[in-house]
């Protein structure tokens with residue numbers, strides 16, 4: 158059995174919105190009270206035992222008597238707040254995770270959420286546009302790909318753009334992809350996101366040329382309108398205007414450009430994420446064993462160029478998707494040390510020392526090279542992918 162989640166964009170009515178915000182508030186209150194309780198307990202007695210979710214749920218009963226308005230909240234969501242806080246503490250206590258101490262939640266935070274547990278059919282996808290949520294009743298939604306399976310929980314969220322969203326967690330039968338008896342090594346690059354040992358190159362960055370152009374245009378408009386607004390504010394101040402404009406919020410055309418830029422950026426990010434999903438599903442379908450580089454060891458480029466930071470982020474997402482998809486579909490992922498994988502010739506296994514004399518940039522621009530030892534002509538990235546595959550297969554033997 159595996160857990161999967163799908164997202165629905167919600168369009169709650171006014172009553173539902175009010176109820177959601179009451180719930181955000183109650184969950185935040187419980188979280189903050191419980192967190193404060195732990196801090197105080199520790200201050201008073203360093204040996205005090207940690208109160209787990211179960212103990213916190215017991216305290217919740219007393220808290221509801223003291224603060225009766227908590228009863229307005231959906232009850233399982235308050236218990237889920239305790240569970241989340243327990244989790245946050247466990248991650249903090251775990252030395253290998255290096256997570257920080259749990260933080261208080263602020264009302265000012267633009268993103269607010271709460272999670273309800275599935276009990277007695279309180280959560281139900283009724284049809285293609287309606288979901289039944291506890292305390293809210295039927296909520297209208299659009300978009301999203303509904304997954305079949307047993308519903309376990311739902312998280313209701315509002316973001317900084319005042320958009321509402323439900324993330325539904327379902328339990329699914331573990332689907333297994335057919336075995337293909339094929340293995341692959343993958344090199345992660347800047348020019349191409351991924352290059353497989355059998356020579357397939359994927360470029361996910363290039364696909365959104367049209368959107369990139371649109372983004373550049375709107376970014377220019379945004380900065381121009383920003384400069385104009387600044388000038389107008391300075392002008393009004395200098396001229397002692399009767400009704401001086403003082404805030405950027407008063408410049409509607411600037412605000413519009415700001416929103417449009419944010420929207421296009423989101424579209425680009427979504428498209429990248431989509432492409433990544435398609436790519437990782439394809440890889441997991443095609444191969445039984447996938448070998449990738451260990452990203453924490455991979456020599457991250459020390460330049461601040463945008464493409465490098467996008468690539469870094471994309472590599473991380475790619476590997477994490479491969480991790481869980483391999484687990485879902487019964488395939489194997491091996492992570493290897495990437496050291497020297499691009500400098501060793503995969504044919505004769507000799508390191509090319511001619512490369513040592515090149516600068517980092519010269520080396521990055523070397524797309525192909527000839528092995529000084531066995532004279533094989535090598536594609537830089539495919540060679541690296543083949544070495545990664547070999548390293549992974551060594552660990553299997």
Ligand SMILES: [Zn+2]
Pocket residue numbers: 502503504505506507528529530531532533
């Ligand atoms: Zn060679």
